[in-house]
Amino acid sequence: MDQGQRILPVIDLKGLALGVITRTDLLRLMTSEVTGGHEEARRRVSGLPYERNLLGIMEDRLPARAMSLVRALSNIAKDLDITVYLVGGTVRDMIMLKGVSDLDVSVAGDMTKLLEVIPQKFPVKKIKRHPRFKTATIFFEDGWKLDLSSARVEYYERPGALPVVSQASIQLDLQRRDFTINALAISLNEDDFGRLFDFYRGFQDIKEGLVRVLHSLSIIEDPTRAFRAVRFATRLGFKISKMTQGLIENAVRGGFLHNTHPRRLLTELIYVFEENETYKAMELVDHLGLLASIHPDLKLNPITKSLIRQVDRVRDWFHLTFGREGTPFWLVYFLAVTEPLSQDDLERLAKNLDVNRKEAKILINERPKLNGILARNRRRGSSEPKPSEIDKLLSPLSWPGILYLMAKSSGEFLDRAGAAYLAVYRRVTPMIDGDDLLNLGLKPGPSLQKALSALRLARLDGEVTTVEDEKAYARKNFLPPQSDSPQEVPSILAPTQAPDPQ
Numbered sequence: 001m002d003q004g005q006r007i008l009p010v011i012d013l014k015g016l017a018l019g020v021i022t023r024t025d026l027l028r029l030m031t032s033e034v035t036g037g038h039e040e041a042r043r044r045v046s047g048l049p050y051e052r053n054l055l056g057i058m059e060d061r062l063p064a065r066a067m068s069l070v071r072a073l074s075n076i077a078k079d080l081d082i083t084v085y086l087v088g089g090t091v092r093d094m095i096m097l098k099g100v101s102d103l104d105v106s107v108a109g110d111m112t113k114l115l116e117v118i119p120q121k122f123p124v125k126k127i128k129r130h131p132r133f134k135t136a137t138i139f140f141e142d143g144w145k146l147d148l149s150s151a152r153v154e155y156y157e158r159p160g161a162l163p164v165v166s167q168a169s170i171q172l173d174l175q176r177r178d179f180t181i182n183a184l185a186i187s188l189n190e191d192d193f194g195r196l197f198d199f200y201r202g203f204q205d206i207k208e209g210l211v212r213v214l215h216s217l218s219i220i221e222d223p224t225r226a227f228r229a230v231r232f233a234t235r236l237g238f239k240i241s242k243m244t245q246g247l248i249e250n251a252v253r254g255g256f257l258h259n260t261h262p263r264r265l266l267t268e269l270i271y272v273f274e275e276n277e278t279y280k281a282m283e284l285v286d287h288l289g290l291l292a293s294i295h296p297d298l299k300l301n302p303i304t305k306s307l308i309r310q311v312d313r314v315r316d317w318f319h320l321t322f323g324r325e326g327t328p329f330w331l332v333y334f335l336a337v338t339e340p341l342s343q344d345d346l347e348r349l350a351k352n353l354d355v356n357r358k359e360a361k362i363l364i365n366e367r368p369k370l371n372g373i374l375a376r377n378r379r380r381g382s383s384e385p386k387p388s389e390i391d392k393l394l395s396p397l398s399w400p401g402i403l404y405l406m407a408k409s410s411g412e413f414l415d416r417a418g419a420a421y422l423a424v425y426r427r428v429t430p431m432i433d434g435d436d437l438l439n440l441g442l443k444p445g446p447s448l449q450k451a452l453s454a455l456r457l458a459r460l461d462g463e464v465t466t467v468e469d470e471k472a473y474a475r476k477n478f479l480p481p482q483s484d485s486p487q488e489v490p491s492i493l494a495p496t497q498a499p500d501p502q
Helices: 023-035 039-046 055-061 064-080 089-095 111-121 170-175 202-208 225-236 242-253 262-273 278-287 290-294 302-322 330-337 343-352 357-365 367-379 387-394 399-408 413-423 434-440 446-460 467-478
Strands: 007-011 017-022 051-053 083-087 102-108 124-130 135-140 145-150 152-155 164-167 184-187 195-198
Touching (some): 055 064, 064 111, 089 184, 102 170, 111 135, 170 184, 170 195, 195 202, 225 278, 225 290, 242 290, 262 278, 330 357, 343 357, 367 399, 434 446, 434 467
Parallel strands (some): 102 145
Antiparallel strands (some): 007 017, 051 195, 135 145, 152 164, 184 195
16 A cells, blocks of 8 residues: 555465455455455344334434435436435434434436436536536535435545545445445335445444444545544544554554645644534544644643633634634634644644645734733733723734634633624724715815724724714814914015025
8 A cells, every 4th residue: 555556466486476466355355354244244243134224214314305305316216227325424313313404325327317307306506516526516495405426436546645436336335435334325216215235334333332444444545534533433422443543543653644635634633623522522633643643743731722622612602602604713723732833833834734825824924923912911910901902902813813812811801802802892883984074074085094993992992972972073183173263374465575695
């Protein structure tokens, strides 16, 4: 695998070639070792039948709209002479008696025909195709989403590379999956609608709460599966099996994560940051050595652990206040996790992970400003700044930067100030506008915007509360004083003084 070999020659003691063993041969052998090799062995190991009917679970867990859709898919597949299966997370969530919001379907046959017929039967908003990976996503007008993939098998040119895809049967399609709990299929075909196909003990692993890979080269083939194992274990409340944990640790020790494109590693780390129980997930990431594989100095210590918990707290406040959409919270977690790194090390890490310019502006350029604000806050006396001063301090910063300050100064002034700024201060505007200022006599130009900014700050501090207050404030501070007596204006007819002869 490390040398990118696809075949292994077999020779006898005299050096004569007997044949070759392909990588697919090895994967099939290891899969048979994990599953028991045939149906009877599989039953002995798992205590479960190879197949079982889950039609009742489907009717119970799938909303009526989804059930209607899969029934229609079954009819379309019959007309097109193709076979279709519910697969992956959809099946896993149904077995766990969870609600299902999206459908994952594997197609054994010509998926192109299916993509042509579905829009004729249902109101489709758009179709997003991925020809390289033989997948497509159909977005329906009512909000439902259908992920389609050709039943396919993947192989990897080298460890950490993107997969090369070719068509295959449903069993081989399931064989390429990352974990047994995702290697399940439910037939949507007329003859066996609702029948579960479980080749790799996935049903039993769900019941036992285990995240387990299908074969021993799984993590070496795609090291990002190590991060996915953490995510599934955290999200589902499962444990990573001892074998899988050992394979992850071996892959880390062997440096296989370094063969993966840095941006893919960053993407997987971002997915971990976006889990609901981020602290728990990061503890597992650290325990497995995945953090240190990204940078040798990245290690959770009591300070960073406490900081991640505080980011969790700030995130919960943010979602409660503004909803789940909005700021990229992973940047806040990244600032917390990289707290021990020097500025130079952080810059090198961001470059190695292929961080884009916008992200780098927050992670690198803004970090010294944030540390400076924190240092000044520690030296600040007991008096708290006015709202206008808080606004001037925080308005140049990004939202992730402000949220990081809130987490870093938990329960202190900056924590309260950041919450006040994001929730209240930034929304405050003057009641009068530029036209009102022009009517008062202010001249057009930069001074107009300056006056509006000053009015906003005065309103923040409570110096003005009504429209009349603002107009009076503008007259006092931005208009020339009114004179009670006419000003003397030099006359152009006045005699010119003669020059001094000296």
